Amino acid sequence: MKKFKVGVIGIGNVSPMHCVSIMNCEQGELVAVCDNKPERAQAGAERYGCVAYTDYKQMIDEADLDVVHVVTPHYLHAEMVIYAAQKGKQVLTEKPMSITVEDAEAMIKACDDAGVTLGVIFQNRYNPGSQLIKQALESGALGKIKGGKCFVTWDRSDEYYSRSDWKGTWDKEGGGVIIDQAIHTLDLLRWFVDDEIEYVDAQIGNRAHAKIEVEDTAEGVIKYKNGCVTGFWTMNYYSYDAPVEIELHCENGIAKMVGDRATIRYNNGKEEVWEHVPGEEVDFGAGAKQYWGVSHSKQINAFYTSLAAGEAPWIDGREALKTQKMVAAIYESGKTNKRMFL
Numbered sequence: 001m002k003k004f005k006v007g008v009i010g011i012g013n014v015s016p017m018h019c020v021s022i023m024n025c026e027q028g029e030l031v032a033v034c035d036n037k038p039e040r041a042q043a044g045a046e047r048y049g050c051v052a053y054t055d056y057k058q059m060i061d062e063a064d065l066d067v068v069h070v071v072t073p074h075y076l077h078a079e080m081v082i083y084a085a086q087k088g089k090q091v092l093t094e095k096p097m098s099i100t101v102e103d104a105e106a107m108i109k110a111c112d113d114a115g116v117t118l119g120v121i122f123q124n125r126y127n128p129g130s131q132l133i134k135q136a137l138e139s140g141a142l143g144k145i146k147g148g149k150c151f152v153t154w155d156r157s158d159e160y161y162s163r164s165d166w167k168g169t170w171d172k173e174g175g176g177v178i179i180d181q182a183i184h185t186l187d188l189l190r191w192f193v194d195d196e197i198e199y200v201d202a203q204i205g206n207r208a209h210a211k212i213e214v215e216d217t218a219e220g221v222i223k224y225k226n227g228c229v230t231g232f233w234t235m236n237y238y239s240y241d242a243p244v245e246i247e248l249h250c251e252n253g254i255a256k257m258v259g260d261r262a263t264i265r266y267n268n269g270k271e272e273v274w275e276h277v278p279g280e281e282v283d284f285g286a287g288a289k290q291y292w293g294v295s296h297s298k299q300i301n302a303f304y305t306s307l308a309a310g311e312a313p314w315i316d317g318r319e320a321l322k323t324q325k326m327v328a329a330i331y332e333s334g335k336t337n338k339r340m341f342l
C-alpha cells in the first residue's frame with residue numbers, strides 16, 4: 001500500500017490531532033513538522049520522530065512530501081495552501097478555510113490549476129450524532145425541515161485570548177466566536193439543511209471582553225432558498241463550554257443534538273439515540289483536549305482513503321467555501337446592519 005509522506009505546518013494546540021492521526025493512519029507517514037517557533041518545531045520533531053523545520057517553504061521544497069497539513073493561524077491558511085499546491089502537494093487545512101471568501105476562492109483555483117486535492121477539516125460532521133441526523137434527513141425519514149436553531153455558548157476568557165498572539169484580532173483570526181468556535185455548528189446546520197442560502201441577517205458585538213477587537217456574541221437568521229429559516233445564537237463569554245445544541249423541527253419529528261448526543265423523536269413515538277461510541281478512542285497525548293474526540297482521526301483517515309483512490313475528499317474546498325460564504329455574510333450583515341443576499 002502506498003504511504004503518503006506528510007508534513008504538518010503549525011505545531012500548536014490542535015497539532016496532536018493531526019500528527020497522531022497521520023501516524024495512526026495506514027496510508028500516512030509523518031516525515032516533517034514545521035513551526036516558526038523553533039522550540040515548538042523541535043519538540044514536535046522529537047515527539048513524533050520526524051524532521052523539524054522553521055520555514056514552511058523550505059519544508060515544502062526540501063522534505064519530499066506528498067501531502068501538507070496546514071494547522072496555523074487563520075490568516076496564514078491561504079498563503080500556505082497556495083504555496084503547497086503550486087509545489088504539487090495535496091493539502092488538508094484546518095477550519096476556517098481562510099479569513100475571506102476571495103482567499104478561499106484563490107485556494108480552490110490554485111489547487112485546481114495544480115491538479116491537487118484540497119480538503120478542509122470540519123470533523124464534527126463525522127460525529128455519530130451528526131451522522132444519525134444526516135442519515136434520517138437523507139433517507140426521508142424525518143421529512144422536510146420546517147425550522148432549525150442552534151446555540152453555542154462557550155468559555156474563551158480574556159485570559160485565553162491573552163495567551164495567543166493572533167486570536168482576538170480581525171487581521172489574524174478574521175473574527176471571534178463565529179469564525180473560530182461557532183463555525184463548526186453553523187457548518188453542521190447548513191449541511192443538514194443542504195440548500196443554497198437566500199439571505200443572512202445577523203447582529204454581532206463584543207459584550208463581555210475587555211481585550212479583544214472581534215465579536216464575542218452573535219445572533220441571526222439564515223434563510224435558505226427552499227424556504228427553511230434557521231436561527232442561531234452564540235457567545236464565548238460563558239463560564240464553561242456548555243454542550244452545543246442544534247434542533248431541527250421536521251415534518252415527521254424533531255431531531256436534537258446536545259453535545260455529541262443526538263436524539264430523534266418521530267411523531268409516531270419512535271425514538272433513536274446516537275452518541276459517542278464506547279471504545280472509539282484515540283490517545284492524542286499530552287496537551288490534547290479530549291473533547292475534540294476521535295472525529296479528526298476519522299476525517300483524516302477518510303482524506304487519505306480518498307487520496308489513495310484518486311477521488312475528491314467529501315469535505316473539499318468547494319464544500320467548505322459554502323460555509324466560508326455564510327460566515328462572511330454573517331460578518332457583513334453584523335457590521336453593516338443590513339440583510340445580506342447570497
Ligand SMILES: NC(=O)c1ccc[n+]([C@@H]2O[C@H](COP(=O)([O-])OP(=O)(O)OC[C@H]3O[C@@H](n4cnc5c(N)ncnc54)[C@H](O)[C@@H]3O)[C@@H](O)[C@H]2O)c1
Nearest residue numbers: 010011012013014015034035036037071072073094095096
Ligand atoms: N477543528 C477543530 O476542532 C480545531 C480546534 C482548535 C483549533 N483549530 C484550528 O487549528 C488552527 C490552529 O489552531 P491552534 O489552536 O492549534 O493555534 P495555535 O496558535 O496553538 O497554533 C498555531 C501554530 O502555528 C505556528 N505558526 C504561526 N505562524 C507560522 C508560520 N509562519 N510558519 C509556521 N508555523 C507558524 C505557531 O507558532 C503555533 O505553534 C486554526 O485554524 C484553528 O481554528 C481547529
